[in-house]
Amino acid sequence: MTSGPGKRSRRRGTVRADQEEGNVDLDGAPGAATRWRRDDPLAAWASPSPLRAEADAWVRTSLAAQGTQVRGPLRPHRLRFWSAVLTTETDRGRVWFKATNPGQAFEPALLAVLARLVPDDVVVPLAVDAARGWALLPDGGATWRERGAGVDDWAALLAQVAAVQQTLCGAGTDLAAAGLPRLLPEEGAAYVRDLVSTLAALPPADPQHVDAPTARALHAAVPRLEDALALLAATGVPPTLQPNDVSTGNAFAPRGPEGRARLFDLGDAFWSHPFAVLQVPLRFATGAWPGPPAPDDPVAAWLRDAYLAAWSGDLRGVDALRAVDAADRLASLHRCESWRRLLRWVDAAAVPAPVPRLATWLADALRVGPAGR
Numbered sequence: 001m002t003s004g005p006g007k008r009s010r011r012r013g014t015v016r017a018d019q020e021e022g023n024v025d026l027d028g029a030p031g032a033a034t035r036w037r038r039d040d041p042l043a044a045w046a047s048p049s050p051l052r053a054e055a056d057a058w059v060r061t062s063l064a065a066q067g068t069q070v071r072g073p074l075r076p077h078r079l080r081f082w083s084a085v086l087t088t089e090t091d092r093g094r095v096w097f098k099a100t101n102p103g104q105a106f107e108p109a110l111l112a113v114l115a116r117l118v119p120d121d122v123v124v125p126l127a128v129d130a131a132r133g134w135a136l137l138p139d140g141g142a143t144w145r146e147r148g149a150g151v152d153d154w155a156a157l158l159a160q161v162a163a164v165q166q167t168l169c170g171a172g173t174d175l176a177a178a179g180l181p182r183l184l185p186e187e188g189a190a191y192v193r194d195l196v197s198t199l200a201a202l203p204p205a206d207p208q209h210v211d212a213p214t215a216r217a218l219h220a221a222v223p224r225l226e227d228a229l230a231l232l233a234a235t236g237v238p239p240t241l242q243p244n245d246v247s248t249g250n251a252f253a254p255r256g257p258e259g260r261a262r263l264f265d266l267g268d269a270f271w272s273h274p275f276a277v278l279q280v281p282l283r284f285a286t287g288a289w290p291g292p293p294a295p296d297d298p299v300a301a302w303l304r305d306a307y308l309a310a311w312s313g314d315l316r317g318v319d320a321l322r323a324v325d326a327a328d329r330l331a332s333l334h335r336c337e338s339w340r341r342l343l344r345w346v347d348a349a350a351v352p353a354p355v356p357r358l359a360t361w362l363a364d365a366l367r368v369g370p371a372g373r
Contacts, residue, residue: 104267106179
């Protein structure tokens with residue numbers, strides 16, 4: 001097995017749950033202000049608070065060391081339970097501050113590593129605080145979506161992502177050190193069995209609970225999933241970065257005809273089979289999200305071929321269409337686990353919108369009907 005990120009061990013900057021509800025302290029972070037509240041995770045960012053003041057001081061100190069002067073306080077731009085994004089103006093333009101949900105606290109460290117390994121393909125952070133899950137980013141201009149992306153742009157983005165993934169195939173040690181989670185094809189079946197059992201054991205009132213008939217249906221479909229995921233291993237394509245949310249909305253548009261897009265928003269990423277990255281582009285570009293596109297959708301076929309062209313010599317005779325379908329199943333497990341690691345740190349009752357049901361993404365991976373309660 002190719003070396004890659006394993007399970008994260010306890011270390012400085014990881015999260016400790018002190019109780020089922022209330023505050024969660026971040027180990028190693030200075031001051032009691034640096035806390036994550038399950039019952040109201042965004043309150044400290046929505047208005048002036050000790051945490052906002054601490055972040056503001058960190059931003060000013062970080063930029064002063066680079067000769068940049070801040071011209072105003074941090075102001076909220078977008079607050080979600082998965083991250084808080086704030087902005088401020090400087091004498092060199094706008095900068096962006098991002099604080100992650102503890103479930104994605106690895107993202108700033110991951111960005112820093114990628115800035116070293118593939119600096120032309122990602123937004124290079126101005127500063128990161130890995131212990132607190134903070135990143136300070138330059139203004140990247142318009143995203144590809146804001147500029148008006150077409151299918152050609154989606155294809156170019158996928159071709160670029162394939163090249164990045166190939167570059168990073170040998171970077172498992174560095175990405176593991178940044179805390180990148182791992183979910184490989186050969187781990188998928190066990191992951192599903194464990195999670196279905198966990199969800200079935202939850203109290204019926206829990207929004208993530210699955211009833212006994214649903215749990216049996218999900219368990220029964222695992223062998224077929226296992227066979228599909230084995231096909232990915234048979235391709236011989238090594239694991240690498242699976243950004244897990246590649247879209248024209250998460251990439252700054254190239255600057256000039258010869259420029260490259262710059263990826264950002266990598267908190268959903270995994271170390272896994274690269275082909276799983278296709279799920280979001282194929283489903284979004286065809287308008288099918290959250291479900292898969294029709295089998296004969298011409299846009300999906302074009303984008304798939306644009307991406308697979310970079311891997312055409314690496315499939316060991318495995319049918320490409322079957323491999324992509326298996327990778328889509330794996331991507332649904334990645335989506336499920338990405339939500340799970342976020343929802344672990346919030347009280348669903350405190351989130352203003354309905355939270356995603358993990359069983360829905362399990363059902364998508366297993367190709368069974370809607371996973372009801």
